[in-house]
Amino acid sequence: MPITTPAMPPSLDPEHCRVARMARDARFDGRFFVAVVTTGIYCRPICPAPAPHERNVRYYASALEAASAGFRPCLRCRPDSAPGSPAWQGTDTTLRRALRLIDEGALSTGNMTQLADRLGIGERHLRGLFQRRFGVSPKAYALHRQCLFAKQLLHQTRLPITQIAFASGFSSVRRFNDTFRQRIGLAPRDIRRQHADNKDTQQSMQLTLSYRPPYAWQTYRNFMRKRAIAGLEWVEENAVGRHFLWAGTSGHFTAHHQPQRHAFRVELALDDLRQLAPVVANIRRILDLDADCELIEQHLATNQTHLPLLNGLRLPGTWSPFEAMIRAVLGQQVSLIAARRLTQQLVNALGQPAPANGRHFPGAEAIAGSDLTFLGMPGRRRQTLIDVARASLEGNHDFLNVSGIGPWTRDYARLRGDSNPDVWLTGDAGLRRALKQWPDLDAEQAAPWRSYLLMQLWSLEDERPHETQ
Numbered sequence: 001m002p003i004t005t006p007a008m009p010p011s012l013d014p015e016h017c018r019v020a021r022m023a024r025d026a027r028f029d030g031r032f033f034v035a036v037v038t039t040g041i042y043c044r045p046i047c048p049a050p051a052p053h054e055r056n057v058r059y060y061a062s063a064l065e066a067a068s069a070g071f072r073p074c075l076r077c078r079p080d081s082a083p084g085s086p087a088w089q090g091t092d093t094t095l096r097r098a099l100r101l102i103d104e105g106a107l108s109t110g111n112m113t114q115l116a117d118r119l120g121i122g123e124r125h126l127r128g129l130f131q132r133r134f135g136v137s138p139k140a141y142a143l144h145r146q147c148l149f150a151k152q153l154l155h156q157t158r159l160p161i162t163q164i165a166f167a168s169g170f171s172s173v174r175r176f177n178d179t180f181r182q183r184i185g186l187a188p189r190d191i192r193r194q195h196a197d198n199k200d201t202q203q204s205m206q207l208t209l210s211y212r213p214p215y216a217w218q219t220y221r222n223f224m225r226k227r228a229i230a231g232l233e234w235v236e237e238n239a240v241g242r243h244f245l246w247a248g249t250s251g252h253f254t255a256h257h258q259p260q261r262h263a264f265r266v267e268l269a270l271d272d273l274r275q276l277a278p279v280v281a282n283i284r285r286i287l288d289l290d291a292d293c294e295l296i297e298q299h300l301a302t303n304q305t306h307l308p309l310l311n312g313l314r315l316p317g318t319w320s321p322f323e324a325m326i327r328a329v330l331g332q333q334v335s336l337i338a339a340r341r342l343t344q345q346l347v348n349a350l351g352q353p354a355p356a357n358g359r360h361f362p363g364a365e366a367i368a369g370s371d372l373t374f375l376g377m378p379g380r381r382r383q384t385l386i387d388v389a390r391a392s393l394e395g396n397h398d399f400l401n402v403s404g405i406g407p408w409t410r411d412y413a414r415l416r417g418d419s420n421p422d423v424w425l426t427g428d429a430g431l432r433r434a435l436k437q438w439p440d441l442d443a444e445q446a447a448p449w450r451s452y453l454l455m456q457l458w459s460l461e462d463e464r465p466h467e468t469q
Contacts (some may be wrong), residue, residue, distance in 0.1 A: 017059045021045040026213050026262050027294050030083035033060045035071040040185075042066035047077035064134050064144050072185030073148070078155060080148035083212050084290045093422075093448075094119060095129050098138065100285075104278035107142040108169035146170065147183045149277050154191040157205045159273070161188050167276040207280065209255070210263045211289040214312030217257050219459055220287075223316045227327075227340060231359040232347050241267075243354040243361075244319050246282070249275050250352075250360065253283060264289070269355075285419045286317035296449045303445035304453065307438060313455050317419045322392050323361050324417025325399055328409045329384050330377075342375055349374050364392040380404065415451055424450040430461050 012032055020028040024046045035042040035058040042060065043049065060066040063079045073079045098119055106115045115138065116123040130138045150168035153159055159167065165176035165188075181187050217238075225235040233242040234254070241254030251270035258265055266283060270276055284290060293312050301309060318324040330346065331339030350366040351359035368389035372382040384404030391399050399405050399413075408427050415423040424443050425431055434457035435441060446453040 012059050012061055014059060017045070018054055018057075021047075021057075022051055024048070029210065029212050029262070030290075031061075031212075031292065033063050033066045033079060033082075034058075035060060035066045035069065040071055041074050042071040042079060043074040044077045044079055044082050047074060049074070049076055062134065063148065064136065064141060067144060067183060068134075068136060068140075073151065075191070078151070080152045080155070081208060081210050083210050084284075094121060095133060098126065098129065099141075100281070102138065102142045103145060103281040105169055107139055108146070108171075108277075112138060142169075143179055144183060146277070147180050149280075150176065150180060150188065151184060151191065152207070153276075154188055156207050159205065161192065163273050164188070167273040169277055204267070204269045207266045207268060208261070208263050209266055209280070209284055209287070209289055210261075211287075212292060212294070213259075213262045214293060215257070215259065215262075216310055216312035216314065217259065219310060220314050220316055221257075226336060229340070229344050229347050231354075231357065232351065232361060240287075242319065243358045244279075245352070245360050245363065246275050246279050248272075250354065251279065252354065252358070253279075255283065255287060282319070286319065288314035288317065288419060291315070291421075291452075296452050299449060300446055300453055300456065304438075304441055307441065307453075307456065308460075309456055310459050313452060313459060315415065315419050315421070315451055315455060318416040319361065321397060321413060321417035322364060322388075324415075325388055325405075325409070325413040326362075326367065326385060327416075328412045329381060329388060329404070330375075332381060332404075332409060334377075342377060345375055346372075364389040368393060415454070419451075421451045422448045423454065425454060428454075430458055434458065434460050 017028075017032055017034070020032075021034050026046050028045045030044070032045065033042050034045055034047070034052075036052045036056055037058060038052070038056045042063065058066075058069070060069070063073070063082070066079075067073070098115065101115060101118060106118070112123050112126065116126045119126065127137055130136060130141055134141055136144075146169045150164050150170075153164045153167060154161075157164075162173050165173045168176070170176035170179070177188060184191075221235060221237075221240065224233070224240050228235045231243075234240070239254050239256045241252065243252045244250070249270060249272035251268065253266055253268045255264040255266045264287060266280075268279070268283075270279060291314055293314075297309050297311065297313075300307070318327065326346070327339070327343055330342040334342070346362060346367075347359050350362035350370060352363075352366075354360050366389075368386055370386075372385060375382060375385075381404065384402065387402045388399055388405070391397075391402050399410065408425055411423050411425055414420040415425070424446075431454065437460070438457075443450055443453060
């Protein structure tokens with residue numbers, strides 16, 4: 001593909017990009033990419049290779065734009081490992097959801113019409129969103145993401161190439177080889193020959209997932225530790241992990257924080273590697289690795305000038321919207337300690353066995369088929385749990401018509417289960433206490449990142465007895 005040099009997107013200031021790449025500033029990792037016309041390669045701004053002359057450099061807002069212009073990814077800094085989610089994702093809800101569904105395999109297992117229907121928009125509108133933002137179709141974006149994920153697996157694991165093809169969403173090895181060679185510029189085996197020192201097996205592997213610094217690890221860890229369910233989740237000094245179920249397959253992961261590398265080393269075991277890409281995407285969401293904290297905090301500081309901000313605060317995710325909703329209902333009108341006890345009882349009674357005497361979080365069928373009398377809570381709330389499970393089995397994942405689900409419960413589930421960046425929990429007890437210190441705070445000005453303002457206010461509270469799971 002011939003290399004083209006279109007005009008730089010107006011959102012990128014060439015002088016700022018030059019300074020950032022010369023400093024190899026990790027805070028800009030993934031916010032733009034550096035293409036070199038003399039080599040035909042594009043890099044992350046933190047690439048350790050000698051910096052090229054500015055006259056030979058072009059800047060792109062995404063790896064997709066650099067690839068579409070004919071550049072191939074650097075094998076040294078590996079753009080496939082860069083944090084995702086540039087700043088605009090906080091403001092474009094439909095596009096953000098479309099990208100998440102594609103990363104979860106929506107176009108590998110379905111088609112454009114089905115994706116548009118899930119988004120509640122027309123197929124023409126969906127194509128227009130991608131053309132305006134990336135200059136390519138949703139399918140082209142999906143193929144690009146699949147190739148970058150496959151490249152990451154080729155670099156970081158010793159999985160057989162056949163397994164990598166299926167794990168990255170391709171239906172055949174031939175299709176994988178042709179598409180990979182076209183978009184990356186190398187055959188999969190060429191990369192594998194250069195990186196063959198990992199000792200992973202088909203079921204177990206290690207991956208490195210990067211983020212933009214800073215990362216308020218201690219705050220994240222403490223939040224998760226207070227809510228961890230024995231047998232299901234574990235929280236260590238520098239790691240978090242859990243057992244999980246995803247699309248009929250089971251697995252577990254442990255994410256070890258490596259602040260010196262601005263990354264997590266993730267030990268992951270999975271029964272069916274065809275689910276690997278969406279599982280990794282969900283782990284990234286749970287850890288909130290793609291947040292641009294510097295941008296978010298700058299926005300919050302501009303609009304909430306007197307609020308002390310904790311740098312690098314993340315949204316602590318829960319594995320799924322269903323689990324988040326169940327845990328939110330269990331935490332209604334009780335203390336955090338009581339909510340954790342009820343959740344533990346539910347997992348012990350209905351959760352499927354997992355390796356090492358662990359348990360999985362109960363599925364909708366298990367909860368819908370139980371009377372839940374073993375839970376020490378009002379019958380009306382037990383019925384709400386059952387109704388949530390039945391709604392999930394019927395495909396109603398918004399739980400809009402479930403009795404006992406009010407705005408607070410639904411929004412909390414969106415915060416933890418969807419990692420929605422713009423949730424404001426009006427009526428939350430911990431938030432009300434924090435707002436007494438900041439009576440002039442205007443949450444509307446924090447949009448589209450009100451969830452991060454909420455976490456900032458919660459972090460100011462040492463004790464939050466009415467928080468939920």
